[in-house]
Amino acid sequence: MNKKEFFVVGLMSGTSLDGIDLVYVKFLNDNYQDFDILHSETVSYSKKWKSxxxxxxxxxxxxxxALNIEYGAFLGGVINDFIDKFQIEDIDFIASHGHTVLHQPxxxxxxxxxxxxxxxxxTKQKVICDFRTQDVALGxxxxxxxxxGDELLFSNYDYCLNLGGFSNISFNKNGVRIAFDICPVNIVLNHYVNKLGLEYDDSGGIASKGKLNHQLLTALNSIDFYSQNPPKSLGLEWVKENIFPLIDRLETDISSILRTFVEHVAIQISKIIKDNNSVLITGGGAFNxxxxxxxEDVSKSKIMLPKTELIxxxxxxxxAFLGVLRFNNQxxxxxxxxxxxxxxxSGDIFLPLGI
Structure with a gap:
C-alpha cells in the first residue's frame, strides 16, 4: 500500500504517572518531517489507577x-473519548506505547x-504496540x-533531551545515532513531593528553598551506572534499589532532598551537553x-524550549511515528x-476482531 499520508493516534504513559498523553497526527509519507499535530490531550489518572x-x-x-487486559480496556475507553471529543473520523491506526511495569533488559x-x-x-481500529520486546529479544x-524519531524528524538539533520520569538523550556522533538514559528525574522528584500531598514541585519552587546536602550529592554522583558506557537504560526497579534507599539514609528534609536531586540531575546532564546551544528539551521536567x-548554569549551555505542545x-x-515506520516495514x-x-x-499489529 502506497499511502500519501497517515493519520495516527499516538499515546504514551510515562513512568512519572503524570497521565496518558494522546496525539492525533498527520504524517506525509514522502516527507516525514512534514507532520502536523492536529489534536492533543493529557488524561490524568484516577487515584485508583495511579495507585x-x-x-x-x-x-x-x-x-x-489480568492487569494487562484491564489496562488495555481502560486505554480503549480513553482513546474512544479522545476520538469523540475531537470528532476524529480518519484513522489509519493507533500506536500505543503502553505503561512500563517491568524493565530488566x-x-x-x-x-x-x-x-x-x-x-x-x-476502538475498532488497527493497533500497533509492544515496541520494546523484540529489541530485548535481540539482545x-x-x-x-x-x-x-529524533534522527528523522529533529535532525536540526545537536541534542534531543527528554526530561520525564527519566532523562534520556539522543545525538548523532560520527554519523551514528547514539542515545541512552542519563538519570532519573521526575520519578524521584515526584516521589518525594508526593509526601507533602502535592502532585509535583511547581516550577521547582520547593527545591529552590532547600539546602544542598553535599554528602548525598557525592553519593548520588558516585553510583556505578553513571560511569557505564551506553547503551544503557533505567527502570523503576533500579530506582527503588539504588536511589530511594540512598536518599532516605542521608536526608529526611523534603526540600533538601529535592534541592540536592535537582543538582544531581543538572550535573549528570551537563556531562553530556556541556557548552552547547543546540539542545531540544522536551518532557514535563522542562516546566521545572x-x-x-x-x-544552564552547570552546563554553560543556552536552553531553548520549543512550543508547549512539543514539550x-x-x-x-x-x-505515533514509530507506528508509521512499523506499518511501512521500515x-x-x-x-x-x-x-x-x-x-x-519492531511492534506487533492487531486488527479488531469481527471486522
Whole structure:
C-alpha cells in the first residue's frame, strides 16, 4: 500500500504517572518531517489507577496478565473519548506505547501493559504496540526508542533531551545515532513531593528553598551506572534499589532532598551537553524552571524550549511515528542506540476482531 499520508493516534504513559498523553497526527509519507499535530490531550489518572500502576511492579504473573487486559480496556475507553471529543473520523491506526511495569533488559525482561487486541476491539481500529520486546529479544536494551524519531524528524538539533520520569538523550556522533538514559528525574522528584500531598514541585519552587546536602550529592554522583558506557537504560526497579534507599539514609528534609536531586540531575546532564546551544528539551521536567536554570548554569549551555505542545507531547508524537515506520516495514529500532544485534522494525499489529 502506497499511502500519501497517515493519520495516527499516538499515546504514551510515562513512568512519572503524570497521565496518558494522546496525539492525533498527520504524517506525509514522502516527507516525514512534514507532520502536523492536529489534536492533543493529557488524561490524568484516577487515584485508583495511579495507585495500581505504582504498585504493579510487585504483582504476581497472574495479576499482571489480568492487569494487562484491564489496562488495555481502560486505554480503549480513553482513546474512544479522545476520538469523540475531537470528532476524529480518519484513522489509519493507533500506536500505543503502553505503561512500563517491568524493565530488566539484562535479564531479557521488559513489559509494557495495555493489551493491543483489547484496544483494537474496543476502538475498532488497527493497533500497533509492544515496541520494546523484540529489541530485548535481540539482545538490546529495548530503550530508548524515540531516537529514530529524533534522527528523522529533529535532525536540526545537536541534542534531543527528554526530561520525564527519566532523562534520556539522543545525538548523532560520527554519523551514528547514539542515545541512552542519563538519570532519573521526575520519578524521584515526584516521589518525594508526593509526601507533602502535592502532585509535583511547581516550577521547582520547593527545591529552590532547600539546602544542598553535599554528602548525598557525592553519593548520588558516585553510583556505578553513571560511569557505564551506553547503551544503557533505567527502570523503576533500579530506582527503588539504588536511589530511594540512598536518599532516605542521608536526608529526611523534603526540600533538601529535592534541592540536592535537582543538582544531581543538572550535573549528570551537563556531562553530556556541556557548552552547547543546540539542545531540544522536551518532557514535563522542562516546566521545572529551577531545574532548567541549574542545567544552564552547570552546563554553560543556552536552553531553548520549543512550543508547549512539543514539550508535552513529543513522546506520544514519536510513538505515533514509530507506528508509521512499523506499518511501512521500515527500521524503527537502532542497534547503535539499544545494543541489539541488528537494526529492526519492531511492534506487533492487531486488527479488531469481527471486522
Amino acid at each position: 495500581t500502576l505504582q504498585n504493579s511492579i510487585g504483582f504476581s504473573s497472574d495479576d499482571l496478565t 539484562h535479564k531479557g525482561i521488559t513489559l509494557q501493559i495495555g493489551d493491543g487486541q483489547i484496544i483494537a476491539n474496543a 538490546g536494551q529495548g530503550a530508548p526508542l524515540v531516537p529514530i 524552571s529551577f531545574l532548567m536554570n541549574r542545567i 508535552d507531547f513529543k513522546e506520544a508524537l514519536l510513538f 527500521i524503527n529500532c537502532l542497534s547503535s542506540v539499544t545494543g541489539a544485534k541488528m537494526d529492526h522494525s
